Amino acid sequence: MEWEIRFHGRGGQGVVTASKILAEVAFLNGYEAQSIPFFGAERRGSPVVASTRISTEKIRKRSQVYDPDYIVVFDLKILNSTVFHRLKENGFVIVNASKKFEVEVDKSVFLVRVDATRIAIKNGLFLGDLPAVNLPILGAFLRVFPKLDLGSLEKLVSERFGERSAAAVKEAFESAVIEKVCGRCGRREVKVCEDGFVKAPISKPSVGVVETSLWRDLRPEINYDVCNNCLNCWLHCPEGAIKRRGRVEINYEFCKGCLICYEVCPKSAITFSEEVVA
Ligand code: SF4
Ligand code: SF4
Incomplete structure (x- = not known):
């Protein structure tokens, strides 16, 4: 199995670092992983894209991610049709946003909202003078990617960026709000259990007729x-x-x-x- 993740943000927000950290955490969890940055105009504030692939098999592709299963958006202002481009049906969109927002998308998606800016400021995480939203947003990502262990992400960021980054990651994991949004009919519903896990509508199982x-x-x-x-x-x-x-x-x-x-x-x-x- 392979999962493709595309990160969208601005220069100076740590987009490429987030993509690399995610690949490292995946590797530490026993998966094959790859991180590929893409720079446009290399200056603060300009759009930056990075890709991560996580797989149970060897990864032969060497391209950017074009058909993502997940997109991670660091700044609500850049959430537009370009960002959603070729996102898979029922794909996941993890967004740094402080409150509910309207989303224009032509398919069904799981929308994950986390106030990464507030969490970064609260925990004193900055990249220069900008809140380091890249670490908390990875915590929110793990809420909808349970194959990776939160503890391994906390350990890695704690070793590299200090203990407060681990606290930020945990807070983002716990506070992320997940909704299922249908872009065709506009229906939105919260899809989170009380204990914080996503209820993905994968199947409605019933017992088989043949004893197996x-x-x-x-x-x-x-x-x-x-x-x-x-x-x-x-x-x-x-x-x-x-x-x-x-x-x-x-x-x-x-x-x-x-x-x-x-x-x-x-x-x-x-x-x-x-x-x-x-
Ligand atoms: S219900 Fe229990 S055993 Fe089943 S996936 Fe969740 S934690 Fe694991
Ligand atoms: S068939 Fe058995 S082993 Fe397979 S998913 Fe169901 S409970 Fe687990």
């Missing part, structure tokens, strides 16, 4: 000490083998051991072992 337990070589198990009941595993299980009655539970009659639940769990609460047949 005999297909299983590997047996997933949920560690309830770590699980926060975010429902990611329930949403992604292709067999509908995860029940949600108060808490998520695996139905081993139908679980085929594909370990998708293990892959998508943002808390690493699912472990697996070899199946033992009696």
Whole structure:
């Protein structure tokens, strides 16, 4: 699997640094990663674009990102049709904005709003005299990219930019507001669970009609000490083998051991072992 992220900002906002940090964090989490800057007029305030690719396989592409799954926008004033160009349907748009804003887009998107400027100022993060919005905005990005561990981002920025940057990243992660916006009908709805995870409309699982337990070589198990009941595993299980009655539970009659639940769990609460047949 590969995910493509395009950053849009202005010279002096740390756009390229954010793209590089994200690639490093992805690498630290076991993924292949790539960061590619693109400079126009090289001066403060002019538009800057950077691309990051994250993949489970080797990355052969060497181009900018043209069809992003995610776009990250450092400055609300540059959020226009150019920025949305070729964003995938149901793609994610992470924007530095202090309040709700109108968005003109011709498709369905997940809009993630974070007040990165306020968080940067509060934590004393500056690039020259500009608030360093690039670090908090990465925290907000991780809210909708749970494959990367927030702790690894906090550690990296703390080592490189000081402890307050880790606090800023965490605050942005926790305070980001996520909405699903339909550009065709204008409908907007908040898609966040109480515990802060996105409810992505991926599937409505139900239990399969064929018992698939005999297909299983590997047996997933949920560690309830770590699980926060975010429902990611329930949403992604292709067999509908995860029940949600108060808490998520695996139905081993139908679980085929594909370990998708293990892959998508943002808390690493699912472990697996070899199946033992009696
Ligand atoms: S096991 Fe993981 S993915 Fe499933 S609900 Fe718990 S934390 Fe979420
Ligand atoms: S391994 Fe996980 S995702 Fe796969 S069928 Fe079993 S419960 Fe569902």
